[in-house]
Amino acid sequence: MDTISHVALSLAAAMQREMNVTANNIANANTTGFRSERVVFETFVDRGAAQGDDSDFVLDTGSYVDTRPGALTMTGNPLDVALNGPGWFAYRTEEGRTAYGRDGRFMVDVDGNLVTVSGARVLDDGGGAIGLPPDAGALEITPEGVIVTGDGNALARIGVFDLPAIQSFERIGGGLFVPPAGQPDGALPAEATQVVQGALESSNVQPVLEMTRLLDIQKAYERAVQLTRTHDELARDAVRRIGRQS
Structure with missing residues (x-):
């Protein structure tokens, strides 16, 4: 040739x-x-x-x-959460991997775990899975990501992270990213990102x-x-x- x-x-x-x-x-x-x-x-x-x-x-x-960010749409659902800024949510997939994404369609499963609509568990700012008590009642989520009950008790803080190495991450479907095998994710606390309750971010x-x-x-x-x-x-x-x- x-x-x-x-x-x-x-x-x-x-x-x-x-x-x-x-x-x-x-x-x-x-x-x-x-x-x-x-x-x-x-x-x-x-x-x-x-x-x-x-x-x-x-x-x-x-x-x-x-x-680039997608548009924010207000839904009024208290467990719908959007990010205003460059940060990323952290999830634990069914395979036990830590993945990152921007999908804030959260719900509580039968065991009281805060999960995404696909079943991945939502992680807190320390990397642990978030569980909610059955008697938590109405929940408020502050701009810092803190989940607060109606009587003012803080239950957990949703993890929001900056990912300086996101361009090296691998896509695994569903808008989720994971670091290359054997490499640290380099996740840092997101300082310039606010959590918006009752809203979702559209695709960009x-x-x-x-x-x-x-x-x-x-x-x-x-x-x-x-x-x-x-x-x-x-x-x-x-x-x-x-x-x-x-």
């Missing part, structure tokens, strides 16, 4: 990757607290032996989390822009595939011509 085919295939592979990421963003446009993903590409220039013979390849160098995905991006990506992918096909047809035609002359 020659250089032209390699260049076209590098572009097609890059567009396939970006298409998958963009499609996942669109699929999560209504996922509470979802953070969209962006792919990063770089150009690798292969210096040819002859002057002007350089070839530019597309390299997929990874992706990053778009940390902008569906119209994502659909436009998806169409552009598809066109670029089709151009790369067509370039490969055209080059292959020219190569076959050249072989046929040479065969007729020999």
Whole structure:
């Protein structure tokens, strides 16, 4: 396979990757607290032996989390919680892993545990699971994340953390992130984030822009595939011509 085919295939592979990421963003446009993903590409220039013979390849160098906030929507549900600021909630998944996200749709399960709608346990500021007594009554959640009963007793403080290394974290679905295997999460107390009771944060995905991006990506992918096909047809035609002359 020659250089032209390699260049076209590098572009097609890059567009396939970006298409998958963009499609996942669109699929999560209504996922509470979802953070969209962006792919990063770089150009690798292969210096040819002859002057002007350089070839530019597309390299997929990874992706990053778009940390722009989503819009806050007031729900009036006392166990709906949104974050105003860059912090993250901490959860314990069913597999026992500590994960981070922005989904504040909380509820109390049959055992009195504060959990998400997916069943993950909500963690406090010390990393422990939060349990609520059955007679807690009406609950207030302060801007600092403290859960207070109607008679003023503080039960727990919802953990809100800054994650300086969030760009290295892995997505595990449902808008959740975990640190790379064997690496510390580096979580720090969030100083610049307020907890908003009775509200939820929308996904930061902008569906119209994502659909436009998806169409552009598809066109670029089709151009790369067509370039490969055209080059292959020219190569076959050249072989046929040479065969007729020999």
